[in-house]
Amino acid sequence: MILIYSNKFLEHSKSGHPENKNRLIAIKCLLDKYNYTTIEPKDVEDIEEKIKKVHSEAYVELIKNIKSDTMLDPDTYVVKTSYDVAVNAVEASINAAEYAVNKKNSFAFVRPPGHHTCKDRGMGFCIFNNIAIAAEYLISTNKAKKILILDIDCHHGNGTQEIFYDRKDVFYISLHQYPAYPGTGSADETGAGEGKNLTLNIPLHSYTTDDEYIERIKIFRKVAIDYKPDVILVSAGYDTYIDDPLTSMNITIDGFGKFSKYIKETAKIIDVGVAFILEGGYNLKGLSEGVLKTIKA
Template structure:
């Protein structure tokens, strides 16, 4: 894979006890150093105008001033430092790079993966929250639409938390499809099955809130259903908001996805993108166990480098099957 990376993202200093730490990127790089075929690419930071295409200008200006004044707690969970402004623009720029390279035809061993931080999927149009300042996936999707490189974009969010910000930004839009598999009831408490979009965006939002303890078979069945909706949407580009905090050993969730499960999910997403003739790119979101985060990203890389994932012989839970039956009805699949 090609990994978008810049040292600027290490300048976002959240303090000693915060789970979203620069050590996440250091651990990923260390793990990838042991793997074959890894390529790092730098990218220009996002422009303020690109960020303001999905965020209110007043909020963007307030964040810049807040960081210039030294930062601090934006809210109890979301911490900024003087370096956060540049890191947030760099992270959004890396997401733009991933989208642009995917649309340019980079695939297979050159599939782009943006290793930016801070993450983005909780950032709403007028506020930061949940460790996120700019919505990286939303900036990337809007940029390629505005540039005329894509008419439609699908965003698949497999982070354990619902990407409320991405959903909100595109909720009434028909040119961006947003799908999320997340742990029901976990922060921020959004992403119910009946949140399916509105107006021109009706049925362009697809939420799969799984019960705590869901594992590989549940996620794979969920993607089978989402994938059918993605193929019907027929996007030019499929972006994965790739958080790895649904891992069974992540410290802040109760889901049971294995490292191999991420390889299986990657393989399934890749197949759907190919069937839809859509470019495919990955954008880092959460994941707070350094070992599980770095090992999971390494197995995503190896899946594109020729390693075949080992099939899971488990079965989805009855609750997952019932939920997906309901979702197929809601979305007319």
């Protein structure tokens, strides 16, 4: 598995906020302990143009022109280095997606996360929608015709859903605690127009266990076989962990190993690569040891 990481991702941080640099420091420490090698993200040509294929011009300019610490909403901070860091996170996600479309599985350890950001609005700790921009990049450069996004973060990826809601070239599946932030993700949100039935929300009750989660994720394999994507991108959140401070689920570290194995085996069945792109996870043990389970799987 190709592991993409950069210390640059530590330069967007706010102490006391759950989405801070210690999350990545914890992951990197564990990777170092087990002698995993990481690579730096590579620049992507015309990156701003690639970002603007998903986000509005006005929104990108807003973030670019932030000169001092501010809040986009009550949850989402931006510091003066955030634009550069968020661009690097997009580049790392695009790199990961490119490896995956060439059948090399990858994991991009990025911050800030992305899946809540809509076309013209950042929210929920997210600035640019890393996974959506990576998917759009593969499609607009003809590297993939169809993409399956699996979102296993504890929260519904409302931004990713919105961006691809009426598209037939991206299938979006999300498993999430429901009801919970951001409030979207009910089972009857199934896509629109050409994208009808290409959004699949799997709401989970509080305190969902590993066994229950495995039962509910099984539909992902059926979707993968029927939809035949060229690549699978995973919004990899670890905030379903039993001791996560922001959620109320009962997923264990071993559970993360089981889901990751299931995802990997599914990709193998349909003969495509998988890119994991980091989203949430706010208990440092659950996050770092969960990530390690994914790599081992």
